Amino acid sequence: MAEQLYTIPINEAFEAYDGCPMCRLRRKLEKQSLEYIMGAAMMEPDIRIVTNRMGFCRQHFHTMLGMGNRLSLALMLESHLQYLWENTPEPDGRKPGKLGKIRKYDGESPGGEMKARAESCYVCARVRDFEKKYISNVVYIYKKDPAFPEKLRKQPYFCLEHAGALLEAAKNELSEERYLTLSRDLLTKTRDHLSQLKQNVTAFCRSFDHENAGKPLSPEARYAVESAVAFLSGDYESK
Secondary structure, eight states: OOOOTTTHHHHHTSSSSOOOOOHHHHHHHHHHHHHHHHTGGGGOOOHHHHHHHHHOOOOHHHHHTSSSOOOHHHHHHHHHHHHHHHOOOOSSSSSOOGGGGOOOOOOOSSHHHHHHHOOOHHHHHHOOOOOOOHHHHHHHHHHHHHHHHHHHTTTSSSOOHHHHHHHHHHHSSSOOOHHHHHHHHHHHHHHHHHHHHHHHHHHHHHHHHHGGGOOOOOOOTTTHHHHHHHHHTTTOOOO
């Protein structure tokens, strides 16, 4: 299958053979999205309208704060805070309307809307949208590129989230035979990795027994807790 623009990042992620390749794609998407929003896109009116409305989650606010470009973040905060102020009900139950006019609040509790705004995030939404396309493209490449299934089988594992997402996307795109092959490969990898994680966590736990005092731990057992949490949370970092 000839290399296409949309296949390049996927093939790059599947040629690393270290952890979940879809998690690698997600981290790359997240990094690109943060660099994008903290760069020239910050001054694009259509982007600012969206970021004013959506804001950012706690994690990405702190990530942007640590990126060093405080002016870019401050300019986004200035208009985002203005949007929030204009759309937060007044204490007497009224809500500011357009052009400074005051209109009666509709009687519903503002709690749900305020909570939704606090949980909304432009970066998370952008990453989710692109990730859905990557999931679909992985299945398409698996279907069209004869060499790709072997790349998939050589991966050490896929996290639970991405293994499930690939299977969900594949069930309507692949023939029954190809789907069963993909399912078998992914489920085998998942079970094998879960078994290894379980063994490593058990070894870590038993290292605290008095009869094992002073015995050296393997690197896998030493980082067993971190590796298990990372696998289950879908954010693997190799140790």
